[in-house]
Amino acid sequence: MKKIEWNDDYLIQIPEIDIQHKKLLAVSKEFYDILTGTQENYKTNMSKILVSLTDYTKYHFSNEEDFLKKYNYPGISAHKAAHDNFIMELNAQVRRLSNSSIEEGKRFYEYIVSWILTHIAKADKIWANFIRPKLEK
Numbered sequence: 001m002k003k004i005e006w007n008d009d010y011l012i013q014i015p016e017i018d019i020q021h022k023k024l025l026a027v028s029k030e031f032y033d034i035l036t037g038t039q040e041n042y043k044t045n046m047s048k049i050l051v052s053l054t055d056y057t058k059y060h061f062s063n064e065e066d067f068l069k070k071y072n073y074p075g076i077s078a079h080k081a082a083h084d085n086f087i088m089e090l091n092a093q094v095r096r097l098s099n100s101s102i103e104e105g106k107r108f109y110e111y112i113v114s115w116i117l118t119h120i121a122k123a124d125k126i127w128a129n130f131i132r133p134k135l136e137k
């Protein structure tokens with residue numbers, strides 16, 4: 001399991017959203033810390049962090065969707081569908097992980113960070129390129 005850290009290549013050059021993406025990775029990093037830390041209170045810490053991760057992800061997605069709506073981004077429904085699928089996957093895994101091994105937690109961590117980073121690098125950069133010129137006006 002590799003530790004994923006923020007890198008400025010992930011910036012989409014829309015400051016309010018970039019801040020949220022950084023925070024999303026910071027919460028994921030806390031998840032990593034729990035997976036690699038001492039086993040003491042593992043389950044409690046694990047459930048707490050998964051709740052924060054889910055809550056923050058929902059908050060961030062709805063913020064982003066408001067933004068897409070405000071600037072009439074034509075790909076909004078596909079983008080929202082990608083968000084909704086990820087949330088569904090998060091919810092399903094969170095229920096499952098409350099009773100499973102650290103190994104499964106680690107696999108889930110890798111899934112989450114790779115989904116987030118791919119989503120930022122591809123889908124988010126596309127809408128950002130569409131919206132950025134409208135912000136500069």
Ligand SMILES: [Fe+2]
Pocket residue numbers: 064079083119123124
């Ligand atoms: Fe997004």
